[in-house]
Amino acid sequence: MAPKFSYLDLVNGVDGFPNAATHPVAFAERTADHSRFMYLSHTVGYIIPMVLDALKDVALSGDWWEIKPGVVRLLGDTVEERTKNIDETTRRWRDAKRFEILSGWRDERYTVYAPQGKPCFYMERSAHPLFGVVAYGSHMTVYIPATPTTPLRIWVPRRAAGKATYPSMLDNTVAGGMGDGQTPWECIIKEAGEEASLEEDYVRANAKAVGFVSYFYVRHKEAGGEAGLLQPEVEYCYDMIVKEPSEGGPVPKPFDGEVAEHILMDVDEVITNLKNGKFKPNCAAVLLDFFIRHGVITAENETDYLEIYTRLHRRLEFPTR
Secondary structure (H helix, E strand, O other): OOOOOOHHHHHHHHOOOOOOOOOHHHHHHHHOOOEEEEEOOEEEEEEOHHHHHHHHOHHHHOOOEEEEOOEEEEOOOOHHHHHHHHHHHHHHHHHHOOOHHHHHOOOOEEEEEOHHHOEEEEEEHHHHHHHOOOEEEEEEEEEEOOOOOOOOEEEEEEEOOOOOOOOOOEOOOEEEEOOOOOOHHHHHHHHHHHHHOOOHHHHHHHEEEEEEEEEEEEOOHHHOOOOOOEEEEEEEEEEEEOOOHHHOOOOOOOOOOOEEEEEEEEHHHHHHHHHOOOEOHHHHHHHHHHHHHOOOOOOOOOOOHHHHHHHOEOOOOOOOO
């Protein structure tokens, strides 16, 4: 059976919002009915029409929003005031069941940044796609290197069937969103224990920071909640080499109920699953970056190599951490 997707298709699936620098006409057309979410003179996100309609309902959303044609501002003179105001709005929306995505309320806060890496405000994790603001996470690929007799193999988890987002899809070995006050390293240490039962001391000694991927995702229905919400993201990437299980290497095991199983896949199996759309979109992006760094995808064997590499490291048009 022919694969459903090329590598570039996978990139298009996770980086689906037009780039103003490279596709100005498509960007202008796409954002014609969007409002810029502004802090001072800086755009921190994009707000789509159905969210703008909710913000215009003062009785529902509060009077701490300044709305002008094409521009929305969150009022408040301090980080604390802005945080309080957006929290009140999103809680009202949740209680009124205005947006389906808020049914996944987590009581976890993400940081939205002002210029120079300073916090602008903090907001509920499940609400951030409603405002098109940048989210951050950490992803780690745990693998057994190739030998003269065996190919490189990767520990691949399958998400639990009961998860609200991307149920039963394949994932990166360890992955999670960065909460406020958390560093990428702290995030990956925490998630390694919670998702894969990997001991903290082992991860601290063996995990290596290898860069990041960045992209501008337009949410699909599989993401949970309303399709079409905007989700620019930066994912900090880590690699960790492990030994064969028969040689004492750690075997990832489900711990917190979010993972059904961990499967040791060779490169060809991972590629087949990638090209058949079995991986969660941003996890596919992390694996493509891994394959480029490890010489699986090269300029010689991939026609779209430059576009793939560039799109996996998109310069986002917002202040970042």
